[in-house]
Amino acid sequence: MTAEQAGPGFLETERARLRSWRVDEADRFLDIYSRWEVARWLGAVPTRLRTREEAVARIERWAERAEERTGQGLWAIERKDDGVVAGTVLLVPVPDGDGVIEVGWHLHPDSWGQGLATETARAVLDRAFAEGLDEAIAVVRPGNSASVAVCTRLGMEPHGLTDRYYGTELELFRLRSPVRGEGTGTH
Numbered sequence: 001m002t003a004e005q006a007g008p009g010f011l012e013t014e015r016a017r018l019r020s021w022r023v024d025e026a027d028r029f030l031d032i033y034s035r036w037e038v039a040r041w042l043g044a045v046p047t048r049l050r051t052r053e054e055a056v057a058r059i060e061r062w063a064e065r066a067e068e069r070t071g072q073g074l075w076a077i078e079r080k081d082d083g084v085v086a087g088t089v090l091l092v093p094v095p096d097g098d099g100v101i102e103v104g105w106h107l108h109p110d111s112w113g114q115g116l117a118t119e120t121a122r123a124v125l126d127r128a129f130a131e132g133l134d135e136a137i138a139v140v141r142p143g144n145s146a147s148v149a150v151c152t153r154l155g156m157e158p159h160g161l162t163d164r165y166y167g168t169e170l171e172l173f174r175l176r177s178p179v180r181g182e183g184t185g186t187h
Contacts, residue, residue, distance in 0.1 A: 010075060013123045016116060018075040018089060021059045025076065028085050030055040032108045041141050042106065043166065065092070071131050072101070077120050079111070086111035089120040091128055091136065094165050101128070102165075103136045103175075105150065112146065118153045125154070129177035139170040148173075 010019035021029060032038055033049040040046045049055055062074045074090040087107030094100045103125055105117040125136055138156055140147045148171065151158070156173035163169045 011123045011127060013119050015080055016086070016120055016123075017078040017080060018120055018123065019078060020063055020073070021076045021085075021088070023056055023059055025085055026052050026055040026059060028108075029059055032087055032106065033058070035109065037109055038106055041144050041147065071128055071133075075120075075124070077105075077107070077111075077116055079116070084111075086114075086116050089117070089124055091124045094137070094139075097165060100165075101133060101136045103138050103154075105147070117147075117150045121150065121154055125175065129179045133177060135174060135176045137175075138173040139165050140173065142169065142171055 010017060012018070030049055030052055033055065036046075036048060039048040049058070065073060072091050072093070074088050074092065077086045077089055078084070079086050085108075087105065090102070090104045090106075092102055092104075094102045103121050105121055107117055125133075128136065138147070138151050138154075139162070140151065142161070151173040154175060156175040159172040159174055161169050162172045164172075
């Protein structure tokens with residue numbers, strides 16, 4: 001699906017608006033990131049958020065990061081039909097990744113299995129590729145079959161296990177820009 005740019009810093013897809021998280025959404029943010037079924041797939045050492053204050057601090061930190069990089073960030077996925085924030089889609093440099101860009105998604109269980117991760121990840125990738133990104137990766141914890149399925153639907157190529165990112169062994173997927181063509185990726 002082609003993403004339609006709907007204003008600075010966010011995109012719109014058929015079913016979702018991608019925009020910055022707002023501090024007044026800290027309760028929903030906490031509801032997502034305090035759940036073990038979400039947090040267990042995130043980070044080198046999965047850690048759940050515990051308090052609303054932690055949620056507010058993370059929302060504020062993400063807002064600062066988004067201002068530093070054009071076309072990159074961590075965006076709330078707001079469902080158009082009911083205005084509920086389904087989760088987060090991200091396009092960010094991998095820490096210690098030498099410029100490697102990662103696409104990812106973290107959705108509340110009430111929004112799993114609806115295709116929103118694929119739809120919104122496709123939107124941020126389409127925009128990034130149109131703006132000159134050569135390739136993106138996704139890294140998935142072994143056993144996370146739902147995220148592997150999203151990578152497959154996005155057309156990402158599996159590259160096996162790696163311990164290069166986040167200090168833990170992860171499944172690596174890579175997608176080269178269709179705009180740039182094969183063989184032009186930087187990593």
